[in-house]
Amino acid sequence: MDGSDATAVAQARAGDHEAFRLLVERHSRAVFRLAFRITGNEHDADDVVQETFLRAYRQLGRFEDRSTFATWLHRIAANCATDVLRERQRRDARGPQRAFSSALGRDGWHDDTDESEMTEFPSVNDPGPERLALGSEMRERVERAMTRLSPLERAAFVLRHFEGRSIAEIGQLLGLRDNAVKHSIFRAVKKVRGALEPVLRPTR
Amino acid sequence: MNEITTHPGEQELILHYYGEADDPAALEEHFKTCAACRIAFESLQTTLNAIEPPEIPRRPETYGSDVWARLEPALLPGHRQTIEGRAHRFLWWPVATPARLALAAACLALPIAGFIIGLLWRTTPQPAATHPGLVADIVTPEQVRERILLVTVGDHLERSQMALVEFVNVEGDRDVDISSAQTWVEDLLASNRLYRQTASEEGNTAVADLLEELERVLVEIARSPSTISAAELARLHERIDERGILFKVKVLGNRIREDAQRPLTEPTS
Numbered sequence: 383m384d385g386s387d388a389t390a391v392a393q394a395r396a397g398d399h400e401a402f403r404l405l406v407e408r409h410s411r412a413v414f415r416l417a418f419r420i421t422g423n424e425h426d427a428d429d430v431v432q433e434t435f436l437r438a439y440r441q442l443g444r445f446e447d448r449s450t451f452a453t454w455l456h457r458i459a460a461n462c463a464t465d466v467l468r469e470r471q472r473r474d475a476r477g478p479q480r481a482f483s484s485a486l487g488r489d490g491w492h493d494d495t496d497e498s499e500m501t502e503f504p505s506v507n508d509p510g511p512e513r514l515a516l517g518s519e520m521r522e523r524v525e526r527a528m529t530r531l532s533p534l535e536r537a538a539f540v541l542r543h544f545e546g547r548s549i550a551e552i553g554q555l556l557g558l559r560d561n562a563v564k565h566s567i568f569r570a571v572k573k574v575r576g577a578l579e580p581v582l583r584p585t586r
Numbered sequence: 587m588n589e590i591t592t593h594p595g596e597q598e599l600i601l602h603y604y605g606e607a608d609d610p611a612a613l614e615e616h617f618k619t620c621a622a623c624r625i626a627f628e629s630l631q632t633t634l635n636a637i638e639p640p641e642i643p644r645r646p647e648t649y650g651s652d653v654w655a656r657l658e659p660a661l662l663p664g665h666r667q668t669i670e671g672r673a674h675r676f677l678w679w680p681v682a683t684p685a686r687l688a689l690a691a692a693c694l695a696l697p698i699a700g701f702i703i704g705l706l707w708r709t710t711p712q713p714a715a716t717h718p719g720l721v722a723d724i725v726t727p728e729q730v731r732e733r734i735l736l737v738t739v740g741d742h743l744e745r746s747q748m749a750l751v752e753f754v755n756v757e758g759d760r761d762v763d764i765s766s767a768q769t770w771v772e773d774l775l776a777s778n779r780l781y782r783q784t785a786s787e788e789g790n791t792a793v794a795d796l797l798e799e800l801e802r803v804l805v806e807i808a809r810s811p812s813t814i815s816a817a818e819l820a821r822l823h824e825r826i827d828e829r830g831i832l833f834k835v836k837v838l839g840n841r842i843r844e845d846a847q848r849p850l851t852e853p854t855s
């Protein structure tokens with residue numbers, strides 16, 4: 383019962399629900415991962431997964447075999463996820479940012495800072511209130527910086543920084559030219575750096 | 587490699603950090619002789635290294651099938667929930683119907699009229715075949731069609747039930763926003779009207795009556811202002827309670843689900 387995606391897509395196009403089910407079961411987790419990365423919110427990501435397959439189902443006739451089903455699906459998912467970000471920005475226009483902070487919240491963001499990485503920062507070396515304060519200040523600053531990113535800046539940045547996707551891949555996913563992806567990443571890095579460096583300034 | 591004649595800018599350093607610089611070797615070479623650029627790059631590295639990925643929340647092994655279970659009802663005709671429509675939240679309710687037919691999409695091609703027929707409400711299994719030896723082989727297209735429609739109505743009642751349960755549980759001490767509830771209620775209303783008309787055309791008064799009652803409740807929710815006071819909400823809840831509509835929907839829904847799970851060809855005992 384283990385056909386390729388191409389076969390399942392062909393069958394699903396012919397109206398075979400079982401074939402589409404197979405595709406859903408096969409790709410849901412990967413789509414969730416992508417959706418979570420972009421939205422930074424678990425529940426939004428679940429919604430994106432659902433919406434992605436709904437859109438995929440309706441657009442199945444438009445799927446062209448020259449890309450793989452996974453690529454095509456991820457493009458839809460990235461689109462849905464940035465839609466969610468836009469929607470969230472509209473909604474939270476007054477007091478932004480609840481979603482990302484909750485995603486980074488308790489277990490999302492690593493609180494126990496990696497010593498080897500942080501040896502340059504004396505205050506991080508001694509555990510205790512100072513370090514804790516720094517950790518939470520960092521987190522807050524990152525969160526705040528992330529809310530200032532446009533949906534595309536955020537999507538491009540997290541895909542590059544957290545997911546290690548290449549600029550070319552990100553361009554494919556977001557429907558942007560390489561240059562537009564680069565500039566989204568540049569702007570994102572600038573904003574995040576601006577927010578973090580006052581906390582991270584090495585004292586040498 | 588090329589000798590870098592000018593100092594790399596921030597953008598080039600960012601690309602280098604991500605392994606996407608045009609000529610990484612030339613940059614590394616430049617860092618050896620230019621302390622300013624090396625320090626600039628190290629500072630960038632330090633900052634970016636400190637931004638670690640939030641952990642991806644775990645999803646169960648069954649995630650794919652869970653997604654499918656929630657998705658499938660939405661693939662039936664008449665649903666247009668989109669992420670902008672807010673109603674998509676409600677696709678996430680656990681949908682317990684175990685015997686949903688994969689063929690449900692075929693409903694698109696089916697005339698809705700006539701589906702309720704006696705079938706939904708029959709209390710005894712129809713004689714499946716006159717020749718007992720052939721029982722297992724006889725499944726007429728008619729039966730398949732009826733079964734699909736049975737599942738569709740069963741789903742409708744189940745979704746209505748969940749929607750009402752959810753609505754009845756909405757609480758608030760002051761003004762309550764019920765706009766998202768109204769979105770899905772409108773969705774349910776459209777199918778409800780269709781099923782009710784069919785039922786009354788078929789002379790199925792019991793079903794038609796229930797759907798009519800359900801419709802009144804749905805209309806009442808849909809027509810309320812999108813923000814209502816806690817007191818108004820409580821009165822709305824009371825009226826739903828008085829009608830006992832939840833219970834009735836549940837009972838009928840269960841009966842339909844039982845019917846839908848019965849094997850298509852049952853040996854006559």
Ligand SMILES: [Zn+2]
Pocket residue numbers: 592593594616620622623624
């Ligand atoms: Zn230099």
